[in-house]
Amino acid sequence: MQHIVPTSTETSTRPDQRDGARLDLARVIEALPDAVATAMQAVLPDQYTPELAAQIAEDAAAQLAHKQPSPGHFPWCRPGACIAHTADDGDSWTEHIGAEHHVVFPSSAERPLHLVAQLGYDPNCDDAPTVHLSEDSGNVSFLDTASTALAADRAGQLAATLRELHGQMSRTSSVFRDDGPLTAQLRGAEWMARWSCPPWCISEHGDRFGMDWHSTAPVETTLRDIDASTPESENARIPFLAARIVLSNDKAQAYGRETRVWLDYGTTTGELTAAKAREVLTAMRGFVIELEAVVDQAEEIAMDDFDGDSEIARLDREAGDRDIARRTAELEAKADAILAVARA
Numbered sequence: 214m215q216h217i218v219p220t221s222t223e224t225s226t227r228p229d230q231r232d233g234a235r236l237d238l239a240r241v242i243e244a245l246p247d248a249v250a251t252a253m254q255a256v257l258p259d260q261y262t263p264e265l266a267a268q269i270a271e272d273a274a275a276q277l278a279h280k281q282p283s284p285g286h287f288p289w290c291r292p293g294a295c296i297a298h299t300a301d302d303g304d305s306w307t308e309h310i311g312a313e314h315h316v317v318f319p320s321s322a323e324r325p326l327h328l329v330a331q332l333g334y335d336p337n338c339d340d341a342p343t344v345h346l347s348e349d350s351g352n353v354s355f356l357d358t359a360s361t362a363l364a365a366d367r368a369g370q371l372a373a374t375l376r377e378l379h380g381q382m383s384r385t386s387s388v389f390r391d392d393g394p395l396t397a398q399l400r401g402a403e404w405m406a407r408w409s410c411p412p413w414c415i416s417e418h419g420d421r422f423g424m425d426w427h428s429t430a431p432v433e434t435t436l437r438d439i440d441a442s443t444p445e446s447e448n449a450r451i452p453f454l455a456a457r458i459v460l461s462n463d464k465a466q467a468y469g470r471e472t473r474v475w476l477d478y479g480t481t482t483g484e485l486t487a488a489k490a491r492e493v494l495t496a497m498r499g500f501v502i503e504l505e506a507v508v509d510q511a512e513e514i515a516m517d518d519f520d521g522d523s524e525i526a527r528l529d530r531e532a533g534d535r536d537i538a539r540r541t542a543e544l545e546a547k548a549d550a551i552l553a554v555a556r557a
């Protein structure tokens with residue numbers, strides 16, 4: 214039996230099962246109302262009321278209580294998932310199991326690459342909690358704290374590589390799309406020379422309404438526009454986001470050569486220099502992280518949402534209508550009275 218008994222220096226790797234620690238926290242929570250009242254009177258005498266102090270103490274106590282994992286478990290344990298083991302010799306231990314995080318890569322193959330990351334701790338086999346990074350074909354990496362940081366770094370490298378490959382692909386992808394727009398390259402050298410066209414240009418030069426600037430085919434989000442003030446059918450025709458490169462080089466000797474990224478957000482378009490487009494891209498990446506936090510919180514808050522009672526709503530509307538009718542009658546009576554005085 215190689216059950217590892219944590220020593221006192223290994224507190225970070227063991228569940229919070231020290232009665233001492235829990236007891237201390239309970240005593241802190243107990244002392245909070247008096248402590249907050251005293252502190253408020255000392256530093257915020259103007260704002261102090263016993264009710265406000267009690268409210269603050271209650272909030273702080275709730276936060277502290279929330280930070281206590283269930284006895285004998287880690288804060289990351291998935292409730293109900295941990296497994297109690299008993300060996301033949303009667304020794305028993307708990308295997309701790311965290312949430313499964315799935316990453317499934319899109320594929321036309323029957324079995325796409327599917328990665329699962331999960332934190333776990335089996336005191337019978339591990340010295341400390343370990344991340345299991347596995348692939349459903351059976352490959353698995355066991356990662357300690359340092360290896361987990363390395364793995365996150367590798368995943369970042371993979372993301373950068375995929376972005377680079379995506380760029381290389383999309384620069385040539387229109388050649389392989391039968392339904393895609395005709396590029397200048399496909400139209401041939403004569404066309405390219407006549408319009409000073411770069412190979413990737415899909416503009417219909419020379420056509421009666423043709424443009425004298427050159428454009429790539431737009432990339433678009435599959436997601437359609439989400440404008441709350443526009444009917445669904447109208448939103449469905451417009452991508453949420455779209456981007457294309459536009460090059461102006463007409464009479465370049467005189468007017469210069471100008472590259473812009475046209476970024477459409479709904480029905481609005483930004484005409485950005487490459488440097489400005491890079492700035493926008495960086496800002497969007499940062500915003501995605503913040504949006505995720507907002508969505509997480511909204512999902513939590515939305516759990517208390519409910520539909521109203523249509524019967525109560527009808528009564529409320531009728532009461533409102535009656536109120537308006539009464540006010541209108543009052544105003545009309547007043548206006549009549551004023552008119553009568555004026556006529557007299």
Ligand SMILES: [Zn+2]
Nearest residue numbers: 286290295309
């Ligand atoms: Zn557990």
Ligand SMILES: [Zn+2]
Nearest residue numbers: 410414416427
């Ligand atoms: Zn062109």
